[in-house]
Amino acid sequence: MSSAGHMRWHKEKIAKSDVLSHPSDAEAWKHFDRVHPSFAAEPHNIRLGLCTDGFTPYSQTATPYSCWPVILTPYNLPPEMCMTTPFMFLILIIPRPHNPKANIDIYLQPLIDDLKLLWEEGVLTYDISIKQNFLLRAALLWTIGDFPAYGMLSGWSTVGKLACPYCMENSKAFTLKHGGKNTWFDCHRMFLNANHQFRRNKEAFVKNRIERSPPPPRLSGDEILQRLSNIPTIIDYPMLSESKFPGYGVQHNWIKKSIFWTLPYWKTNLIRHNLDVMHIEKNFLDNIFNTIMDVKGKSKDNVKARMDIKEFCRQKNLELVTTTDGKLMKPKAPYSFTLEQKRMICQLFKGLKMPDGYGSNISRCVDLKSARLFGLKSHDCHIIMEVLLPIIVSMLPDYISNPLIELSIFFKDLCSSKLNENALRRYEDNIPIILCKLEKIFPPGFFDSMEHLPVHLPYEARVGGPVQYRWMYPFERYLNKLKKYVKNKARPEGSICEAYLSQETTHFCSYYFEPHVRSTRTKMGRNMDFDVEEQSHVTLTVFRRQGKPSGKCVERYLNDLEINTANLYVLLNCEEVQNPDNKCFDKGLQALAWGLMRKVKTWPIYIVNEFRFHTKSWSEGRKTENCGVCVRGNTHEEDECDYYGILNEVLDLEYPGEDENFVCLFNCQWYDPVQNRGTRVHPVYGLVDVKHSRRYGKFDPFVLASQAIQVYFSKYPSGRRDKQDWLAVIKTKARGIIDQQYIVATAHQEDEMSSYMPVEIEDMPTTTSTIEMELEDVNSSTSSDEEENQDESEDTLESDENSFDDSD
Numbered sequence: 001m002s003s004a005g006h007m008r009w010h011k012e013k014i015a016k017s018d019v020l021s022h023p024s025d026a027e028a029w030k031h032f033d034r035v036h037p038s039f040a041a042e043p044h045n046i047r048l049g050l051c052t053d054g055f056t057p058y059s060q061t062a063t064p065y066s067c068w069p070v071i072l073t074p075y076n077l078p079p080e081m082c083m084t085t086p087f088m089f090l091i092l093i094i095p096r097p098h099n100p101k102a103n104i105d106i107y108l109q110p111l112i113d114d115l116k117l118l119w120e121e122g123v124l125t126y127d128i129s130i131k132q133n134f135l136l137r138a139a140l141l142w143t144i145g146d147f148p149a150y151g152m153l154s155g156w157s158t159v160g161k162l163a164c165p166y167c168m169e170n171s172k173a174f175t176l177k178h179g180g181k182n183t184w185f186d187c188h189r190m191f192l193n194a195n196h197q198f199r200r201n202k203e204a205f206v207k208n209r210i211e212r213s214p215p216p217p218r219l220s221g222d223e224i225l226q227r228l229s230n231i232p233t234i235i236d237y238p239m240l241s242e243s244k245f246p247g248y249g250v251q252h253n254w255i256k257k258s259i260f261w262t263l264p265y266w267k268t269n270l271i272r273h274n275l276d277v278m279h280i281e282k283n284f285l286d287n288i289f290n291t292i293m294d295v296k297g298k299s300k301d302n303v304k305a306r307m308d309i310k311e312f313c314r315q316k317n318l319e320l321v322t323t324t325d326g327k328l329m330k331p332k333a334p335y336s337f338t339l340e341q342k343r344m345i346c347q348l349f350k351g352l353k354m355p356d357g358y359g360s361n362i363s364r365c366v367d368l369k370s371a372r373l374f375g376l377k378s379h380d381c382h383i384i385m386e387v388l389l390p391i392i393v394s395m396l397p398d399y400i401s402n403p404l405i406e407l408s409i410f411f412k413d414l415c416s417s418k419l420n421e422n423a424l425r426r427y428e429d430n431i432p433i434i435l436c437k438l439e440k441i442f443p444p445g446f447f448d449s450m451e452h453l454p455v456h457l458p459y460e461a462r463v464g465g466p467v468q469y470r471w472m473y474p475f476e477r478y479l480n481k482l483k484k485y486v487k488n489k490a491r492p493e494g495s496i497c498e499a500y501l502s503q504e505t506t507h508f509c510s511y512y513f514e515p516h517v518r519s520t521r522t523k524m525g526r527n528m529d530f531d532v533e534e535q536s537h538v539t540l541t542v543f544r545r546q547g548k549p550s551g552k553c554v555e556r557y558l559n560d561l562e563i564n565t566a567n568l569y570v571l572l573n574c575e576e577v578q579n580p581d582n583k584c585f586d587k588g589l590q591a592l593a594w595g596l597m598r599k600v601k602t603w604p605i606y607i608v609n610e611f612r613f614h615t616k617s618w619s620e621g622r623k624t625e626n627c628g629v630c631v632r633g634n635t636h637e638e639d640e641c642d643y644y645g646i647l648n649e650v651l652d653l654e655y656p657g658e659d660e661n662f663v664c665l666f667n668c669q670w671y672d673p674v675q676n677r678g679t680r681v682h683p684v685y686g687l688v689d690v691k692h693s694r695r696y697g698k699f700d701p702f703v704l705a706s707q708a709i710q711v712y713f714s715k716y717p718s719g720r721r722d723k724q725d726w727l728a729v730i731k732t733k734a735r736g737i738i739d740q741q742y743i744v745a746t747a748h749q750e751d752e753m754s755s756y757m758p759v760e761i762e763d764m765p766t767t768t769s770t771i772e773m774e775l776e777d778v779n780s781s782t783s784s785d786e787e788e789n790q791d792e793s794e795d796t797l798e799s800d801e802n803s804f805d806d807s808d
Helices: 004-016 027-035 037-041 101-120 147-154 221-230 238-242 277-292 303-312 339-350 378-395 398-414 421-439 449-464 473-484 492-512 560-572 587-594 770-775 801-805
Strands: 046-052 066-074 089-096 123-127 132-136 138-144 548-550 554-557 599-603 605-608 611-614 628-634 640-655 661-670 679-681 688-691 702-704 709-715 726-731 746-748
Touching: 027 037, 027 138, 027 449, 046 147, 066 101, 066 473, 066 492, 089 101, 089 492, 101 138, 101 147, 138 147, 147 449, 277 378, 277 398, 277 449, 339 378, 378 398, 378 473, 378 726, 398 421, 398 449, 421 449, 548 599, 560 640, 560 661, 560 702, 587 640, 605 661, 611 640, 611 709, 640 688
Parallel strands: 046 138, 628 746
Antiparallel strands: 046 066, 066 089, 123 132, 548 605, 554 599, 599 640, 605 611, 628 640, 628 709, 640 661, 661 702, 679 688, 688 726, 709 726
């Protein structure tokens, strides 16, 4: 993306915004500190999060058995340590053959007693850094779980028309006459501004209905506790789980008073139970994809749904039609693909190649014969929803594809590793509009509780912080790890406890090892399998090696044009040359003045910035593709522009001198960066395309390896003939970067190019900053580690599939 105007807006936004990158930055943490100043005054005191979920330790075909671990994790840790396996503490395991449901409070009693002790009295603890004892206290901030677990922990049943724990009795969900299920169709206009035109629309939503209701109020802890004054806990009334209180399902959905209300501070928490973005995103994507692909038995657009359209809506084109022989025929919906289009979509997934470790191999989930996808895991749905959905729906009419693209961008921005508080307030205004647009397209049967809950997600992100600290991805991976501990099928809980204690002891002992000793604690990341050496002898920053080559080295000689171009590029990007001082006239500058040596080394693989780059020739024939490169370049007018290309060669240059003066350059083939000629940016949604037949005309192929970030390119479905020459650009994020918004290093390019004026944020009706969308995390949650050259990435989310299905 180019234009100095765009960069001015970005810098102004960063300066004025309140960035949320950790729960401690959010309002819930700060509110807790204000209400309990004595607790906040002691830096040793810790905040905790609790998660529980069920999984089956046996295969899906075995006798049903549900194992429920309860996990605590502390938040008083830096982002790179928070939510990691060593700091997920297995507190207890509920050994039951079935779901504990409301009786889970009985098993949580010992934990609640410990939490009370940690709050009221504290525990004497030794601080090794100051070699003194101190009184450690702790507080539970919130719980994390999927939607069924939400009901078990909170006491508010998540089934029925009052399933939403925020809307409560103010929900306008109703039961479909023919479908027989509860629907949240036309439940989102009340979240719009009072003068919004959708509120007065009698045709597009429930017919002849005008929405005048205000948004449902959010109850405080004191207000909820007052409502629960006449409802006992499961401890006091053991038969509570088998009975229902008067007004259940009509005036309330309380099935018990949760045991967490016995904690003295629980009512002061702004968020007590988190809505799980992982399962909401997965179920929303499932409904969208199954409907537009018209998957038999899973599509929300069936005969009963068409009959309900006639009852509640005015969409004559979707109503059932009676044929001449008296049978009912379902007309094709404009939001569903034809058989030919479905095969185009499947062919797109079949040929899709993503970077190594970015996601699982989705091509294995494609059935070209029946034109459908099967076996998609939660992380696959995460990738499809946030980056591939705009490509898939590009064959649909604009009035259908645009709301789906806006929904995709909403989830992508919401799942960013850094959030802006002002942007989150815009999300709260935008998501009801997006949902209302979808209500004008899809039938009422499409909107179950999972399609309603996104309206509350921006509030939780604004109050609780980034979703990476409050969703189920790290816990689902941890449950998969616990499942592998089960060796004795007759005693699954005992096997888990024994293996967990062994693992915890091993990790504790690793703190006594020297730092250079490799252990589970000091294990390098997937793309950080090398030590950053201390290079005090290196005089210039450009000579400080960043990254590590891999593979078989091949030597070759540069021609005169390559030498001159590479030499000029290194000089233009050497910090000491651009900003000279008295200290920089040393041997390093002498080496630059002598020029680089003609003989260079080339490598097929290079690991830098926690990305694993492969050359184009190395990626051929593999299931993954790691040769996509992006750098930010400058024109003579000082406008900035992203350059996209393919990595052809990794060059290890050497300059003469006594020291080891090496520079690693990427030799890339760039796509034409000129706007609307070789690169195209959507004026509203910021989606970037490059024309694969247009290449950068000048010979300027080199960039420093440290300046590159990784991208990959996706073709459009063959049905879009106007986009057959264009590739969609998808930026990735380094696996190890947790609390850092990745900004592309600036590279000087010898080029003159016309700039375009981007759409200002005020002109974007339902989305947020396109800069945030491109720079933030697409892969905020990653798959498990693999071998270096493994062709197919496996998804690690193999915990109890029933826990996913319960949220459908």
